[in-house]
Amino acid sequence: MSKKAPAELNPRTTSYEFLGPPGALLITLGVPFATYALYFGCSEQTGGCPPAIVPANISLALSDPAWWKGLWDTQATLMYLGWYAFCIAAWAILPGDLVTGTTLRTGEKKQYKINAFSTFLLALGLTAGTVYRYGPQSFTFLHDKFVGFITAAILMSVVQGVACYAASFRPGALLALGGNSGNPIYDFYIGRELNPFSYGTFDLKTFNELRPGLILWVLIDVSMVCEQATRRGGFSQVTDSMWLTLIFQTIYVADGLYFEPGIFTQMDITTDGFGFMLSVGDLAWVPFVYCLQARFLVFSPIVMGPLFAAAVVAVNMTGYYIFRTANAEKNDFRNGKNPKNLEFMTTESGSKLLTSGWWGRSRHPNYFGDLLMSLAWSFPTAFGTPITYFYVLYFLVLLIHRQRRDDEMCEKKYGKDWKKYMKLVPYRIIPYVY
Known part of the structure; x- marks a missing residue:
């Protein structure tokens, strides 16, 4: 105590x-x-x-x-x-x-x-x-x-x-x-x-x-x-x-x-x-x-019909694949495992930050998978009303807010090492976009 x-x-x-x-x-x-x-x-x-x-x-x-x-x-x-x-x-x-x-x-x-x-x-x-x-x-x-x-x-x-x-x-x-x-x-x-x-x-x-x-x-x-x-x-x-x-x-x-x-x-x-x-x-x-x-x-x-349904399934499964594999990479690494031999940087405090795999493409790739899935949940309602797409907009705002909170905490925790990390992984959520 x-x-x-x-x-x-x-x-x-x-x-x-x-x-x-x-x-x-x-x-x-x-x-x-x-x-x-x-x-x-x-x-x-x-x-x-x-x-x-x-x-x-x-x-x-x-x-x-x-x-x-x-x-x-x-x-x-x-x-x-x-x-x-x-x-x-x-x-x-x-x-x-x-x-x-x-x-x-x-x-x-x-x-x-x-x-x-x-x-x-x-x-x-x-x-x-x-x-x-x-x-x-x-x-x-x-x-x-x-x-x-x-x-x-x-x-x-x-x-x-x-x-x-x-x-x-x-x-x-x-x-x-x-x-x-x-x-x-x-x-x-x-x-x-x-x-x-x-x-x-x-x-x-x-x-x-x-x-x-x-x-x-x-x-x-x-x-x-x-x-x-x-x-x-x-x-x-x-x-x-x-x-x-x-x-x-x-x-x-x-x-x-x-x-x-x-x-x-x-x-x-x-x-x-x-x-x-x-x-x-x-x-x-x-x-x-x-x-x-x-x-x-x-x-x-x-x-929906088979073609539209197949396209929506593809969007959802792509999002789920990114979400699950990104989380698996993170959890393995936190538990001392690195089966994919992912690259990482070591901070002055001794902490290690992934710089390859999904976590080399963006700092929050699991959020990207989340967003794709949220779109797939709304597509079955077609495009007659914007209200059923509320969740997508809300989730986008929520995840950007979480990303900013995470980055602020990491900057306080890692100091100048965090700036080095951001240069190695510049994208926040969506690879090559944001």
């Missing part, structure tokens, strides 16, 4: 991200608003994607107490709480290996139980059994109660954000270096404590990162497939666009869950605190925004 004094162990944050407290407040209010807006702006219930919007109608709806009451669904809330409890129970009951995380400032290393992939398989197995036994109409409730589930997830995010912020003031809490500004609005949003509600091998931050929201995203996609099957007369009538959307996104989620140990070196886990930013992102934004394409295809079914 570190002998450092509390002030030395938890220094005051001296710089802001996201434009400081005003930006944090804007995003704190904006993310729930945007989650609802993407539903009402692309929905069968409101008349299309986008609907024919008349300002007077919007004003009338917002002034109607019945509209606000419609955001709440008691049954959906109870079901969401049951889902969250299921994820906790699966974590506790299912077997899993123990993985050691990075060294904390206290000198300690946390151990994490990993069984996210087996939780995913259990959830899919129970879902498949239900649909096989009772038909596709038995699993359309996520589609039918979509708004109620959004509200439940946002409320869970708020409760967790408030609880984690309050708990961070207890004696002995290890704070995040970027979340101890003293401004409650900013610290609540960014996350004040590094690992709040962490007991034994359970850690709330890593639990939320992979389980409740990410797995729910796939289950929502399945519900959209079931809704389309119910409307069109069975699974044999589900469109190729819907099947591809489900397959692509399921593969992406399964990859993240199967390679669960990879998250323990990511900035979200090693550096960021757990506050409203991560809670609302993990629990509400991911499952209820990332399923937009599948939700659109329920009320706007599109038949």
Whole structure:
């Protein structure tokens, strides 16, 4: 255990991200608003994607107490709480290996139980059994109660954000270096404590990162497939666009869950605190925004045909190949392996940075693969509306922001060696372009 004094162990944050407290407040209010807006702006219930919007109608709806009451669904809330409890129970009951995380400032290393992939398989197995036994109409409730589930997830995010912020003031809490500004609005949003509600091998931050929201995203996609099957007369009538959307996104989620140990070196886990930013992102934004394409295809079914479908599959598989092989190169190298004999440079601190393979083509080649996959997820919706391409634009902004954060941290860590590295690997995300 570190002998450092509390002030030395938890220094005051001296710089802001996201434009400081005003930006944090804007995003704190904006993310729930945007989650609802993407539903009402692309929905069968409101008349299309986008609907024919008349300002007077919007004003009338917002002034109607019945509209606000419609955001709440008691049954959906109870079901969401049951889902969250299921994820906790699966974590506790299912077997899993123990993985050691990075060294904390206290000198300690946390151990994490990993069984996210087996939780995913259990959830899919129970879902498949239900649909096989009772038909596709038995699993359309996520589609039918979509708004109620959004509200439940946002409320869970708020409760967790408030609880984690309050708990961070207890004696002995290890704070995040970027979340101890003293401004409650900013610290609540960014996350004040590094690992709040962490007991034994359970850690709330890593639990939320992979389980409740990410797995729910796939289950929502399945519900959209079931809704389309119910409307069109069975699974044999589900469109190729819907099947591809489900397959692509399921593969992406399964990859993240199967390679669960990879998250323990990511900035979200090693550096960021757990506050409203991560809670609302993990629990509400991911499952209820990332399923937009599948939700659109329920009320706007599109038949792609073999040629268009083959082209989209090629884009997705190219993106996935880059994403997976780049991550494999990085993980092998971090674990002391170099099966491809990749070139690298050694910094003055003794750290090694890859300068060949995918990591010689750009500093974040896995982000490039991510972007290609995001395009492939949107192409099945064709080109009749820009709203279904929201995820591509959002993801581009998100990844550029992450890349800049990563580069700033590396520049502080490696100093002049980082400048040498940038000359060897000049491209940030897209090789030969950016």
